[in-house]
Amino acid sequence: MATPDKYPERRPAEQPDLLNPLDNPAYDDDDHDGLTFEIIEEEHHEGSRVRSKGIYLFPNLITTIALLSGFYSVIASTSGQFERAVFAIFLAALFDGLDGRVARALNAQSAFGEQYDSLSDMLSFGVAPAILVYSWALQPLGRVGLACAFIYTACAAFRLARFNVQIAVVDKRYFIGLASPLAAIIVASGIWVGIEQPTWIDHSLTAWQIIYAFLSVAVGFLMISNVRYFSFKELDRKRVPFIVMLPVVLVLIAIVYDIPLGLFVVGLIYASSGIVSTIMARKKKPSHSIKEITGA
DSSP states (O other), X not given: OOOOOSOGGGSOOOOOOTTSTTTOTTOOTTTOOSSSOOOEEEEEETTEEEEEESXXXXXXXXXXXXXXXHHHHHHHXXXXXXXXHHHHHHHHHHHHHHHHHHHHHTTOOOHHHHHHHHHHHIIIIIIHHHHHHIIIIIGGGTHHHHHHHHHHHHHHHHHXXXXXXXXXXXXXXXXXXXXXXXXXXXXXXHXXXXXXXXTTOOTTSHHHHHHHHHHHHHHHHHXXXXXXXXXXXXXXXXXXXXXXXXXXXXXXXXXXXXXXXHHHHHHHHHHHHHHHHHHHHHHHSXXXXXXXXXXX
């Protein structure tokens, strides 16, 4: 005969199995019926967590258009329509900058939107530019060209993954490493210059192929570097001296005069600005001698 437990209070309390749908109070049978695609996530509203069902339409629709642009760029590159592939990358960059602003304006930010935007960026600014530069210039280099294109894609993936895990701790005034849309614009505009100026740039020559391979790798490494780049996210909220308009007007004139070359040069200047500012910041730091550090 079973002996009753003399000390029932010592028995561990039965805890509900949160992995079991029958024991988890947050689970609703109507949420997942196995037939439809549905998004269920927790959001913070006025200090409390609220389970939300569905997605925000307009920001995610814009992200989808950016994703479609990146996908079309890949198709155009593999079909030899390089100019269309360039335009598609620029269009993806335009919509990528628009979806975040729309989400903030409508107070429609969500974890799903952040992850969806990151995946869209990976295709549009990580895969599409690499396939474009490989199809246009690097393919004759064989495995070396393939490796250079893959390095760019891998760096874009590292850059986006790092951005996702550090999104809550970084200073929003700066990008840590070159942002992937800007990196894609540099690569795409460089190819656009070659398409528009075939007398200057003959991409069938090995020398130019090596230059584009170096450009892809250099831009890729800048994406995963710790170089800080000004994000311009706070400019629309602050007053600036009137003299700041002068370089802006000069940049616009240069771009209008020759759009491909102007965009490429501006992109290179921006990419170089982070390196220059980093070097100058390190030179300004006071150098302490060993005696000062050790106290000797």
